[in-house]
Amino acid sequence: MSSLSSARLRRSIALHLFLTPLALIWLFPLWMMVVFSTMPDNGIFSPGIELLPHGNFVDNFNNLQRDTNFVGAIGISVSVAVTYTFLSVLLTSMAGWALARYQFFGKGVVVGIIFGTITLPYAVVLIPQFIMVARDFQLANTWVALIVPPLFNSLGVLFMRQSFSMMPDDLFDAARVEGVKEWRIFLFVALPLARPMLAALAIILFLASWNNYLWPLLINSQPGLMTAPVALGTLIGLTKVSWGGIMAGAVMLTVPMLIVFVLLQRHFIAGIAAGAVK
Amino acid sequence: MRNRNATAYRFLAPYLLIFSVFWVWPIISSFMISFQATRTVPWRFAPGFNWGRLIGDPAFFNALKNTLLILVIQVPVMIALAMVMAVLLNSPLLKARGLYRFAFFAPVVVGEVAYSAVFRLMFSLDFGIVNKLLNSVGLPKVDWFSNVTPAMALIMIAVTWRWAGYNAIILLAGMQSIPEDVYEAATLDRVSKLKQFFYITLPLLKPVIVFCLVLSIIGTMQLFTEPFLITERGGPGGGTETLGLLLYRQGFRSLNFGYASAVAYTMAALAIAITLVQLWLTREKQ
Numbered sequence: 001m002s003s004l005s006s007a008r009l010r011r012s013i014a015l016h017l018f019l020t021p022l023a024l025i026w027l028f029p030l031w032m033m034v035v036f037s038t039m040p041d042n043g044i045f046s047p048g049i050e051l052l053p054h055g056n057f058v059d060n061f062n063n064l065q066r067d068t069n070f071v072g073a074i075g076i077s078v079s080v081a082v083t084y085t086f087l088s089v090l091l092t093s094m095a096g097w098a099l100a101r102y103q104f105f106g107k108g109v110v111v112g113i114i115f116g117t118i119t120l121p122y123a124v125v126l127i128p129q130f131i132m133v134a135r136d137f138q139l140a141n142t143w144v145a146l147i148v149p150p151l152f153n154s155l156g157v158l159f160m161r162q163s164f165s166m167m168p169d170d171l172f173d174a175a176r177v178e179g180v181k182e183w184r185i186f187l188f189v190a191l192p193l194a195r196p197m198l199a200a201l202a203i204i205l206f207l208a209s210w211n212n213y214l215w216p217l218l219i220n221s222q223p224g225l226m227t228a229p230v231a232l233g234t235l236i237g238l239t240k241v242s243w244g245g246i247m248a249g250a251v252m253l254t255v256p257m258l259i260v261f262v263l264l265q266r267h268f269i270a271g272i273a274a275g276a277v278k
Numbered sequence: 279m280r281n282r283n284a285t286a287y288r289f290l291a292p293y294l295l296i297f298s299v300f301w302v303w304p305i306i307s308s309f310m311i312s313f314q315a316t317r318t319v320p321w322r323f324a325p326g327f328n329w330g331r332l333i334g335d336p337a338f339f340n341a342l343k344n345t346l347l348i349l350v351i352q353v354p355v356m357i358a359l360a361m362v363m364a365v366l367l368n369s370p371l372l373k374a375r376g377l378y379r380f381a382f383f384a385p386v387v388v389g390e391v392a393y394s395a396v397f398r399l400m401f402s403l404d405f406g407i408v409n410k411l412l413n414s415v416g417l418p419k420v421d422w423f424s425n426v427t428p429a430m431a432l433i434m435i436a437v438t439w440r441w442a443g444y445n446a447i448i449l450l451a452g453m454q455s456i457p458e459d460v461y462e463a464a465t466l467d468r469v470s471k472l473k474q475f476f477y478i479t480l481p482l483l484k485p486v487i488v489f490c491l492v493l494s495i496i497g498t499m500q501l502f503t504e505p506f507l508i509t510e511r512g513g514p515g516g517g518t519e520t521l522g523l524l525l526y527r528q529g530f531r532s533l534n535f536g537y538a539s540a541v542a543y544t545m546a547a548l549a550i551a552i553t554l555v556q557l558w559l560t561r562e563k564q
Contacts, residue, residue, distance in 0.1 A: 023377070044399065047404075094293060095290050098285075114297075119492065121545045123500045123522060123542050123545050126529070127539050132307075213503055218530055229391040236398065246395050257388070273451030
């Protein structure tokens with residue numbers, strides 16, 4: 001018995017000896033992001049090895065704000081992400097509800113197209129989307145252009161369809177017998193029951209919108225209408241730019257999401273894992 | 279389930295409208311644009327114009343080669359690493375599990391722009407912390423940005439850092455859905471942990487692993503932001519230019535929509551081929 005537990009102890013020590021350096025390497029870029037954001041530029045570009053934070057965050061932030069209107073860009077990013085998340089959760093859960101709960105003409109075709117095209121790369125639709133939004137609809141540099149086209153995302157529909165189809169029938173039938181209208185059943189019976197799934201979906205969608213780079217870069221490139229990642233991206237590669245400032249921006253983009261991740265880890269992981277476990 | 283056409287379509291209509299306009303139609307439209315000469319007004323139908331150019335364009339083959347090279351090296355390394363993370367995070371012997379999970383999963387929330395900026399600073403030639411650390415243990419500095427091989431390695435390191443934890447989350451969820459009693463029975467029969475991994479975990483996890491592979495391959499195939507921002511527009515000299523970057527350059531810098539669509543459809547064809555292989559690999563055994 002004691003040899004067994006000492007073998008367990010040895011295995012446990014080996015496990016931690018292997019995993020701890022790997023975890024530290026993995027945390028290193030995030031740690032350095034914070035360290036850089038607190039260092040003056042001449043400290044970042046100096047020969048010494050600096051691994052601890054300094055006190056220059058506010059100066060760096062002011063430099064960033066001088067290089068680009070980052071506070072404004074954060075405001076745009078937050079508004080876009082909140083609106084997008086709300087609309088996307090609403091649209092995909094309505095669609096998921098219909099696909100899970102009703103038999104209707106053309107259902108097979110709708111499900112077939114969603115499943116059949118889900119692994120196509122986004123790059124395929126980029127050019128026509130751009131031509132349509134910028135030239136045909138004349139919507140470049142507008143809020144609509146930032147929020148509406150990314151709503152096509154169908155993963156949410158499949159996720160909500162799955163969630164609603166796992167709920168027992170009698171629940172809804174009881175309401176129907178009482179004469180409750182379908183949209184009321186959806187809003188007041190089904191949605192509250194799906195709250196954990198809605199939370200997981202909302203977090204994933206918010207994050208996707210918050211970090212979205214390519215589409216906002218293409219469609220909203222005017223200074224006053226850039227999202228925060230786009231505003232920060234334009235600074236990378238410029239010669240006369242404050243790198244401490246860029247790092248302060250990176251921290252402002254990342255740390256709130258890390259906090260959300262820590263607080264809502266369960267929903268986060270559920271949202272990511274949902275794609276795989278069918 | 280009840281048959282109600284009107285009710286169902288009332289719930290579906292808003293989503294289907296967006297889905298058709300911004301996904302289904304562009305898929306078709308992109309295919310058609312790839313057969314048109316788009317730098318004349320009006321565009322004209324010229325079936326061989328873009329595709330003919332594509333098969334003779336060294337820039338296309340360079341981007342294809344780079345993309346496939348990243349795919350072939352980075353994706354297997356990352357999935358293997360994700361597997362190691364998932365197995366070890368799942369171990370009952372692990373203490374302070376939450377801290378380790380945070381370390382590996384945190385990159386999942388980090389945006390492409392933010393982490394590209396950090397990686398540029400960390401790997402810079404003279405002042406980058408990575409070269410300083412290499413130097414301090416007696417290794418030579420690496421010029422990550424002006425030589426092709428280190429630049430490609432840097433892209434692969436960055437993408438692996440960003441996505442390994444993401445795949446580990448999916449693999450871990452898959453592992454936790456394997457019933458406990460399978461392992462208990464094996465342990466009673468004195469099957470070693472290592473054998474349990476190879477004879478129980480791996481086979482039962484196969485669909486999830488294939489799912490991760492497909493997801494990663496399709497993601498890597500469209501790789502854009504990392505070579506755009508980290509190695510600055512696919513540098514040095516196109517050494518890290520990917521298909522995603524070529525599409526961007528042709529479509530949005532040269533406004534050559536027809537040619538860019540042909541590049542996009544090449545990616546789509548690759549994605550469809552990979553999906554078919556996936557379906558074949560995970561098909562139900564008779």
